[in-house]
Amino acid sequence: MSGRLVLALALGATVLAPLVAPTYHVLLMLPFMAYAVALLGLNLLFGYTGLVSFGHALFLGVGAYTGAFLTSVFKVRSMEVILVAAAALGALVAAPVGALCVRYVKIYFGMLTLAFGMVFYTFVLKFYRLTGGDEGMPFLRPTLLGRSIEGLPKTDYLAGPYYYYSLAVLVLATLVMWRIVHSPFGLCLKTIRDNPTKAETLGIGVARYRWCAFVISAVYAAVGGALLGPPTGNVDPTLAYWTQSGNIVFMTLLGGFASFFGPVLGAFVFIYLQDWVMSVVPFWRLIFGAILAAIVIAAPGGLAGLWVRRPSVEASSS
Amino acid sequence: MILRAEGLRKLYGEFCALDGVSLAISAGEFVSIIGPNGAGKSTLVNVLTGVLRPTAGAVTFRDRDVSGIGPARLARLGIARSFQLVQVFPDLTVLETLQAAVVSRLGHGARLFASLAADRAVREGALEIAELFGLGRKRHVPARHLPQGDKKLLDVASAFALRPQIILLDEPTSGVSTADKTAIMETLVSASKRIGVQAIIQVEHDMDIVFGYSDRIIALHEGRVLADGPPAAIEADRRVVDTVIGRRARAR
Ligand SMILES: Nc1ncnc2c1ncn2[C@@H]1O[C@H](COP(=O)(O)OP(=O)(O)OP(=O)(O)O)[C@@H](O)[C@H]1O
Numbered sequence: 212m213s214g215r216l217v218l219a220l221a222l223g224a225t226v227l228a229p230l231v232a233p234t235y236h237v238l239l240m241l242p243f244m245a246y247a248v249a250l251l252g253l254n255l256l257f258g259y260t261g262l263v264s265f266g267h268a269l270f271l272g273v274g275a276y277t278g279a280f281l282t283s284v285f286k287v288r289s290m291e292v293i294l295v296a297a298a299a300l301g302a303l304v305a306a307p308v309g310a311l312c313v314r315y316v317k318i319y320f321g322m323l324t325l326a327f328g329m330v331f332y333t334f335v336l337k338f339y340r341l342t343g344g345d346e347g348m349p350f351l352r353p354t355l356l357g358r359s360i361e362g363l364p365k366t367d368y369l370a371g372p373y374y375y376y377s378l379a380v381l382v383l384a385t386l387v388m389w390r391i392v393h394s395p396f397g398l399c400l401k402t403i404r405d406n407p408t409k410a411e412t413l414g415i416g417v418a419r420y421r422w423c424a425f426v427i428s429a430v431y432a433a434v435g436g437a438l439l440g441p442p443t444g445n446v447d448p449t450l451a452y453w454t455q456s457g458n459i460v461f462m463t464l465l466g467g468f469a470s471f472f473g474p475v476l477g478a479f480v481f482i483y484l485q486d487w488v489m490s491v492v493p494f495w496r497l498i499f500g501a502i503l504a505a506i507v508i509a510a511p512g513g514l515a516g517l518w519v520r521r522p523s524v525e526a527s528s529s
Numbered sequence: 530m531i532l533r534a535e536g537l538r539k540l541y542g543e544f545c546a547l548d549g550v551s552l553a554i555s556a557g558e559f560v561s562i563i564g565p566n567g568a569g570k571s572t573l574v575n576v577l578t579g580v581l582r583p584t585a586g587a588v589t590f591r592d593r594d595v596s597g598i599g600p601a602r603l604a605r606l607g608i609a610r611s612f613q614l615v616q617v618f619p620d621l622t623v624l625e626t627l628q629a630a631v632v633s634r635l636g637h638g639a640r641l642f643a644s645l646a647a648d649r650a651v652r653e654g655a656l657e658i659a660e661l662f663g664l665g666r667k668r669h670v671p672a673r674h675l676p677q678g679d680k681k682l683l684d685v686a687s688a689f690a691l692r693p694q695i696i697l698l699d700e701p702t703s704g705v706s707t708a709d710k711t712a713i714m715e716t717l718v719s720a721s722k723r724i725g726v727q728a729i730i731q732v733e734h735d736m737d738i739v740f741g742y743s744d745r746i747i748a749l750h751e752g753r754v755l756a757d758g759p760p761a762a763i764e765a766d767r768r769v770v771d772t773v774i775g776r777r778a779r780a781r
C-alpha cells in the first residue's frame with residue numbers, strides 16, 4: 212500500500228470516527244491529536260536535528276497554562292487567541308532556554324532540558340496563588356472560530372465541534388511541518404543531525420539552526436498543550452512533570468523517529484494501548500511497560516520503521 | 530596574498546603539535562604540505578580552517594584577521610576544506626549533500642517554508658558539482674552506501690560546491706589506488722578551474738602527486754616549517770629528502 216493511500220484512509224477514518232465510533236473512543240482521540248501536534252514538533256528536534264529533549268513537557272505546560280489563564284483569569288475564550296498566545300509564549304520561553312541548551316549535545320542537552328522542565332514544574336506547583344498549585348486551574352470551554360457553544364453538553368461539544376477543531380489544527384500543523392522538513396532549512400537540520408562537524412565546515416551555523424529547531428518544536432508543544440486543556444477542563448502540574456516528557460519521547464521512539472508520521476502513529480498506539488491495558492489488568496503500568504519494551508525491542512526503528520523499511524529492501528534486491 | 534598565517538602554535542595539553550608556523554598563500558597557487566606522520570599537517574589545516582583554535586598566532590584571509598571565528602563563518606567567507614578521515618552525512622544522498630552546500634552558499638538556509646525540490650538554483654548547483662566529480666549517476670545513493678573512494682570524493686565535492694576562493698584538502702587521495710589518484714587529481718584541477726578556486730592547499734603523502742601538481746611545497750617536521758619553496762628547491766633540500774621524502778624518492 213502506498214503511503215498516500217494509508218494516509219488518506221487514516222484521515223478518512225478520523226473524520227468519520229465521531230459518527231460511527233463509541234463516544235468513549237472518540238474522546239480518546241482528543242489527547243491523541245493534541246500529543247500528535249506536540250510530537251511533530253519534538254521530532255523536528257529529535258528525528259531531524261538529532262537532539263533528544265527530556266523537558267518538552269515544559270512547553271506542553273506553557274501552552275496549557277496559557278489557555279487556563281486566558282479563559283479563567285482574563286476571560287478570553289477564543290480558542291484561536293489561545294493557540295496563538297500559547298505559540299507565542301512557547302517561543303518566548305524557548306528562546307532563552309534553547310539558547311542555553313543547544314550549546315550542549317547528547318546526554319548533556321537532554322539533562323539540561325530535563326532540568327528546565329523541573330524548574331517549570333516546581334514553579335507551577337509552588338506559586339499556588341498564581342497557578343492553583345497541585346489542584347491546577349480551570350480551562351474553561353473555549354469558543355471555536357468565534358462561535359460560543361455553551362448550550363451543548365460537554366461530551367457532545369468535545370466529540371463534535373472540538374474534535375473537528377483539533378483535527379483541523381493537527382492537519383494544519385502537519386502541513387506546515389511537512390513544508391519545514393522539506394525546505395532548505397530542513398535539509399540543513401539533517402546535515403547537523405548526521406555530522407555537525409562537516410555541517411559547520413559547509414558554512415552551516417550549527418548552534419543557530421539547533422536553536423531555531425528548538426524554538427519551533429516548543430511552539431508545537433505549546434499548541435499541543437493548549438489543545439490538551441479543554442477535554443479535561445482543568446490544567447494541573449502533572450502535565451508539566453518529567454514523566455510527561457518521558458512519555459512523549461517514548462511515543463516518538465515507539466512510532467519511529469526516522470519517519471515523518473512515525474511519532475504520530477506512536478502517540479496513537481501509546482494512548483489507545485495504555486487505555487486498553489488499564490481497563491483489562493491490574494498493575495497496568497507493569498504490563499504496559501512490558502508491552503512497550505517488547506515493541507521497541509522487536510522494532511528498533513519504531514512501528515513506522517516496520518512498514519517503511521520493506522520497500523527499500525525490495526529496491527536493493529531488484 | 531589570500532591567506533597568511535603567522536607564528537601559529539598549537540598545544541594539545543603539554544604536546545606541541547605546531548611550533549611557530551608561518552606561511553603565505555597567493556592567488557593561483559597549488560601548494561602541497563608534506564611531512565612524516567605526526568608532523569602536524571592536519572593540525573595546521575584544522576587551525577587554518579577554524580576547526581581548531583590556535584594556542585597562539587594569527588590567521589588572516591584577504592587582510593582580515595579570521596583567527597577563532599570558526600569554520601562556519603570561514604566557509605561563508607570563502608575557505609572550504611575536506612577531511613583526512615572522510616566526513617559525510619551518512620543518511621543523506623549525494624545530491625542532498627551537495628544541495629546542503631549550495632543552500633549554505635546561496636544563503637537559502639533561512640527559507641523555512643520553501644520547497645527544496647523546487648529550488649532550481651540549489652538543484653542545478655548541486656547537479657553541476659555531481660557531474661564534475663563523476664557522481665551524477667550515484668546522486669540518489671545515501672552516503673553511507675557509497676564505497677570508500679566515493680565518500681572521499683563526496684567530501685571533496687561538497688567543499689567545491691561552496692565555490693570557495695581557497696580550498697584545503699587533507700589527503701584527498703589517501704586510501705585510493707595509484708591509478709585512481711591521478712584521476713582524482715585531474716578532477717580536482719579541472720573543477721578548480723571551472724569554479725574559479727584561487728588557491729588549493731593539499732596535504733599529500735604521495736610524492737609523485739606532490740611533485741606532479743604543486744607550484745610550491747611546504748615541508749613540516751615536528752610542528753615546524755622545515756622548508757618552503759618550489760618543487761625543484763625542495764627536491765634539492767637534503768634535510769627534506771632525509772626526513773620527509775625518503776631515499777626511494779631521491780633515487781627517482
Ligand atoms: N586531539 C589531539 N590530542 C592530542 N594529540 C593530538 C591530537 N591531534 C593530534 N595530536 C598529535 O599531534 C601530532 C600532530 O598530529 P597531526 O594529525 O596534525 O599530524 P599529521 O601530520 O596530520 O599526521 P598524519 O600524516 O598521520 O596525518 C601527532 O603527534 C598527534 O599524535
Ligand SMILES: [Mg+2]
Binds near residue numbers: 570699
Ligand atoms: Mg594528518
